[in-house]
Amino acid sequence: AQSVSQHNHHVILSEAASLELGCNYSYGGTVNLFWYVQYPGQHLQLLLKYFSGDPLVKGIKGFEAEFIKSKFSFNLRKPSVQWSDTAEYFCAVTSSSNTGKLIFGQGTTLQVKP
Amino acid sequence: DVKVTQSSRYLVKRTGEKVFLECVQDMDHENMFWYRQDPGLGLRLIYFSYDVKMKEKGDIPEGYSVSREKKERFSLILESASTNQTSMYLCASRPPPGGGFASPLHFGNGTRLTVT
Numbered sequence: 001a002q003s004v005s006q007h008n009h010h011v012i013l014s015e016a017a018s019l020e021l022g023c024n025y026s027y028g029g030t031v032n033l034f035w036y037v038q039y040p041g042q043h044l045q046l047l048l049k050y051f052s053g054d055p056l057v058k059g060i061k062g063f064e065a066e067f068i069k070s071k072f073s074f075n076l077r078k079p080s081v082q083w084s085d086t087a088e089y090f091c092a093v094t095s096s097s098n099t100g101k102l103i104f105g106q107g108t109t110l111q112v113k114p
Numbered sequence: 115d116v117k118v119t120q121s122s123r124y125l126v127k128r129t130g131e132k133v134f135l136e137c138v139q140d141m142d143h144e145n146m147f148w149y150r151q152d153p154g155l156g157l158r159l160i161y162f163s164y165d166v167k168m169k170e171k172g173d174i175p176e177g178y179s180v181s182r183e184k185k186e187r188f189s190l191i192l193e194s195a196s197t198n199q200t201s202m203y204l205c206a207s208r209p210p211p212g213g214g215f216a217s218p219l220h221f222g223n224g225t226r227l228t229v230t
Contacts, residue, residue, distance in 0.1 A: 106154060107156045
């Protein structure tokens with residue numbers, strides 16, 4: 001079945017630690033990949049997206065993600081997290097094989113300790 | 115900046131009631147979506163609409179219907195609310211797909227619905 005999987009459900013880090021959140025998808029066809037963030041009490045916001053070109057995508061607030069087509073992955077990274085990065089992170093995919101519906105992973109809650 | 119407005123932030127309804135969740139966007143977007151968000155399950159697509167009077171089922175349409183009479187408004191209807199429909203409901207809009215569905219969604223603040 002077509003799906004989006006985020007492997008880490010809850011991550012706890014200290015400030016300045018490096019972050020990597022995993023995301024794998026199982027769609028065929030041409031894919032567009034997104035990472036969204038939801039800060040406590042706020043609406044979902046786009047962090048970054050990939051649709052073509054350089055597989056290493058840079059987003060807001062120092063986040064980046066790498067699209068590895070052979071691994072069907074789009075992992076999110078940040079070299080040094082801050083307390084303000086505490087939030088829930090969602091990976092999402094649209095595909096030419098699913099009529100453009102945006103399908104989300106289960107989400108990863110990141111808690112950064114000061 | 116795109117604004118997606120959901121009419122209620124919190125709603126409490128009784129089992130069996132018909133419930134309307136309203137969503138309005140101000141950017142003339144063709145595409146609109148309804149998701150529900152539950153802990154550990156992420157966002158699951160209920161229904162979406164690519165244009166006025168058009169609707170498509172998402173992954174979990176059972177127990178829901180939608181209405182898109184005007185481009186800016188997309189309503190989610192719970193025909194007979196049940197306790198398992200207690201959830202956070204998120205509306206989103208997106209400009210036309212253009213070349214390949216790369217446009218991001220713009221989300222509203224959500225409606226937290228409790229069915230008792």
